[in-house]
Amino acid sequence: EDQVTQSPEALRLQEGESSSLNCSYTVSGLRGLFWYRQDPGKGPEFLFTLYSAGEEKEKERLKATLTKKESFLHITAPKPEDSATYLCAVRTSEETSGSRLTFGEGTQLTVNP
Amino acid sequence: ETGVTQSPTHLIKTRGQQVTLRCSSQSGHNTVSWYQQALGQGPQFIFQYYREEENGRGNFPPRFSGLQFPNYSSELNVNALELDDSALYLCASSLDANQPQHFGDGTRLSIL
Numbered sequence: 001e002d003q004v005t006q007s008p009e010a011l012r013l014q015e016g017e018s019s020s021l022n023c024s025y026t027v028s029g030l031r032g033l034f035w036y037r038q039d040p041g042k043g044p045e046f047l048f049t050l051y052s053a054g055e056e057k058e059k060e061r062l063k064a065t066l067t068k069k070e071s072f073l074h075i076t077a078p079k080p081e082d083s084a085t086y087l088c089a090v091r092t093s094e095e096t097s098g099s100r101l102t103f104g105e106g107t108q109l110t111v112n113p
Numbered sequence: 114e115t116g117v118t119q120s121p122t123h124l125i126k127t128r129g130q131q132v133t134l135r136c137s138s139q140s141g142h143n144t145v146s147w148y149q150q151a152l153g154q155g156p157q158f159i160f161q162y163y164r165e166e167e168n169g170r171g172n173f174p175p176r177f178s179g180l181q182f183p184n185y186s187s188e189l190n191v192n193a194l195e196l197d198d199s200a201l202y203l204c205a206s207s208l209d210a211n212q213p214q215h216f217g218d219g220t221r222l223s224i225l
Binding site: 004031034036041042043044045046049087089099100101102103104105106 | 117144146148153154155156157158161168169171203205207210211213214215216217218219
């Protein structure tokens with residue numbers, strides 16, 4: 001069974017204090033690892049897709065990296081508007097499950113001014 | 114470009130009732146997936162539709178059912194509602210099964 005574990009559960013940073021969020025996964029046949037941002041009362045907002053170990057993607061203050069067992073979301077010099085829950089999800093190749101996403105429970109990030 | 118829209122935004126039902134939630138997918142997207150998100154948890158996959166056919170199902174009982182229409186909009190139906198069905202129900206659409214899924218803002222369902 002596919003498993004996704006995110007750590008830490010919650011993270012408080014001061015504005016400008018860089019850090020990383022972790023997503024470790026156990027899957028058979030990875031067909032993509034996804035990062036989403038979710039604000040309170042909203043649906044997840046797509047950030048990145050990574051497909052193979054060594055791949056990196058960047059968007060503003062965020063950079064996502066992928067190894068064979070985990071992914072990191074690096075946040076450089078965060079601002080208060082980066083406060084949100086960050087969700088990691090994997091897509092696998094099970095024939096009976098379509099292209100389902102299996103999510104972790106998220107990391108709640110708070111950036112204080 | 115219009116994103117994924119869901120209706121209603123909030124709904125209150127009692128145990129044993131039935132509910133229908135609706136989703137309009139993003140323009141051109143032929144694949145729709147439904148997820149259940151309990152408070153403080155990640156979304157859990159319910160099922161997926163591709164060109165009006167169910168294309169995968171998660172660990173949810175048969176009282177959770179769905180439809181996809183020719184315009185690729187979709188419905189989630191839940192019968193015999195239970196207290197544990199209280200959650201945020203999310204719809205996501207994608208261009209095809211290999212593209213990223215884009216989510217609506219969900220329907221918050223409360224069961225009394």
